[in-house]
Amino acid sequence: MSQKTNQKQNIDTVTFEVLRSAYEHTADRMSTVLQRTSFSPIIYDMVDFSNAIFTPDVNLVGQTANCPVHLAAMHFSAEASLDEFGKDELDADDIVLLNDPYNGGTHINDVTWTQPIYDESDELLGFGVSRGHWTDLGGGGPGGQSWGTHLAEEGLRIPPTKIVEDGEINEALLGVLKSNTRVPQYIEGDVQAHRAALTAAKDELHRLERKYGAGTVRQGMHDVLDYTEERTREAIRKIPDGEYSAQDYGDCDGITKDSIYLDVTLIVDGDEITVDFEGTDDAVPGSVNSPKANTYSAVYYALKFFTDPEAPANAGMYRPIDIELPEGSWVNPNWPRPVIGCTTFAASKICAVIWQALADAIPDKIVAPTYSECNWFTVQQEDPETDAGYVWSDLPPGGWGGTPTGDGMETTADPLGNCMDLPVERAELLFPVTVEEREFITDSGGDGKHRGGLGLRETFRFHGYAELSVETSRTKEGSPGVNDGHSGGLGRLIKNHGMDDEEVIGGWKKDGDEWEMCLIGSEPFQPGESFTIETQGGGGWGDPTNRDLDAVREDVRNGMVSPETAADVYDVDVESE
Structure with missing residues (x-):
């Protein structure tokens, strides 16, 4: 397939806004289809999934507001899939699946699907990417939660593999998936649900192509990324230059009762931020280590709250942010360190420590x-x-x-x-x-x-x-x-x-x-x-x-705060009143 990129063309403001909204709508439709057709409660009820579209250069350009910790990580998944097969080797009806934490994934339960989308001239228009948390893929404990000391204890590890080739399902891989789960009844339905979500992405991008032309659709993607980058840089300029540090910790790793420490320094310099994790503890034996893709994603969503959250959420935000991870630390471990808690345990601590560092920089906004x-x-x-x-x-x-x-x-x-x-x-x-x-x-x-x-x-x-x-x-x-x-x-x-x-x-x-x-x-x-x-x-x-004393009294009436706390902390004696 050809990868020719059209020369830059100017897009008027109205068309830009329509395209910007359309990229987000495409991801929204993917999510609606996935949620309504999946078989797993964790997907259709608990909404533990994400969908996005990417440019031909594999930059996230449209996403749904599902799991922020998935979204930047999906970039690593798409890149790993293309590194394995190459853009020239993927046809329009091929879909690559992976969940390998050390090759584009996060934890094993998060399964990512990548499909190229071509225009009517067989030039690459973009990629549809769908990720869902699958209930169980084996391992030593239900849902892979064994809290052991080796990645193999967490379930089936899948490198980039074609789950669909020339429109035909890979029955051998499907059989492996069904044979390595405690809930095989979910697998085939979820496979078809992800395929349907990717079909929705293809349909929506082709609809835009028919209306505006493939070149305009591609140029709109680049313009939207530049727009978010510009707005993000402007928001960073409003944060005072300087270095801001904080430390936080996770309670344990499931093997020992020792706390696991996380150090971060934010270096704000003009319109750029460096996020440096120097001083963070080394990787631990237990299953809370955070692969690089997961750590990057956590940093980005933590900063998004304070770097123009109203700007379109896409990879343009990533450009002014540099992330430095110590090799072999628990936020950048090496195989075979286990990682099942990376998205839930580690990512939330990364966000918390960044917010605490920002408290010194923007105390009135944090x-x-x-x-x-x-x-x-x-x-x-x-x-x-x-x-x-x-x-x-x-x-x-x-x-x-x-x-x-x-x-x-x-x-x-x-x-x-x-x-x-x-x-x-x-x-x-x-x-x-x-x-x-x-x-x-x-x-x-x-x-x-x-x-x-x-x-x-x-x-x-x-x-x-x-x-x-x-x-x-x-x-x-x-x-x-x-x-x-x-x-x-x-x-x-x-x-x-x-x-x-x-x-x-x-x-x-x-x-x-x-x-x-x-x-x-x-x-x-x-x-x-x-x-x-x-x-x-x-x-x-x-x-x-x-605190406003009437707010304290209201909290006591509603059972939010006890009379004892009202008296001891807020000096409000509700009982005597």
Whole structure:
């Protein structure tokens, strides 16, 4: 296929805006198709997927607002696919699949599909790229959450491979996929759903080609990238020049109880930012290491909040940002370090530490860190009535940090993904489980002039034997506040909450003298036993003594803040009033 690039042409303002919107609409349509046709609840209900279109030069130009942690990483996936086969070797009806964390992927569950799109003259018009989190691809624990010490324990690792060639499905690869999962019933449906999403991308770009011409479509892509770059550079110029540093940590790696530290220095110089991770801990034995693609993605979405978030979200934003990663660190590990927690555990800490560094640069604009987690757990369960086996996941949300203008959002998904937690009704309909409790946790938001959002307590009772693997953090200390705001509430994992045999299996025990590992693999639950997760609150913004006293009283009336905290922290004696 030809890769000829048309000479630059001028595009009028109206056509530019139409094309800019059309690139985003193309990705939106891909996501609508994927969500409506997939077989996996984690895709069709929890929205753990992303779709995008790329230029012929493999630059992201249109995306949906699904999982930010996927999007920049998909660039690495597309590049790896093209490095393996070459643009000249890919035909219009070929699709390349991969999930290899050390060859364009992130963690093994995130499966990426790349398809070239050609115009009517057989010249490359762009690429459609679709990524979805697949429920299970084997490994030592349900959903790959074994929390072991080798990548092989996390599931089937797939290098760039043609899943579709000349329009025909690769039956051998499909058989391998179905043979290496606990839920083969999802595989064929999800394969077809991703193919349909890529077909939607092709249809939309061809529609634009018929209306405007292929050259205009390609030129519009380049212009949109330049436009975002210009707006991003202008936003960076508003950040004072200087070096701004911060440190944060993850609670453990699932092997030892040692904290894992993350150091970052932001160097702002005119219209460019360097993000330097020098001083960050080396790669760890456990499964929270972050491959390069994942780390880059986390940096970009963390900065997007404060570098013109209204600008079109595309690869033009990446141009003024330089990222320096120490080789062999836990944000740039080498094979075979395990990585299953990279998108949920590591990415959220990368975002949090960047926000804390920015607090020194733009204190009047910064937002306090969110609960900085995903609280991802996966259950392998038997139905006691039918003996059927299931694997299902959930992503219980926590609180966002306080802002310069108001309190943080209560129990909202972390910035790493605009995902949904599993709806209670869906969980009880599809799986042998009852959700017994789902409520805000009083006092879990970090105190501040603007307090952090509240965390969530949710209890699941299993009707059949179950094994649970879970990843969480912020169980040693809460998410930090900024500008003298206080930390948010802690996360905790509990077996049989409120019963005589209640046991804290992750986080601090009630007496506060003993801390249990917060990454758990294949914890057994007998029929009738329950699992409770207490999610974390967001950090507070500003000195709590400056909080509006009527807001404190309202929080007490709504059960957000206890009378004791109102009196001790905010000096409001609600009971006497």
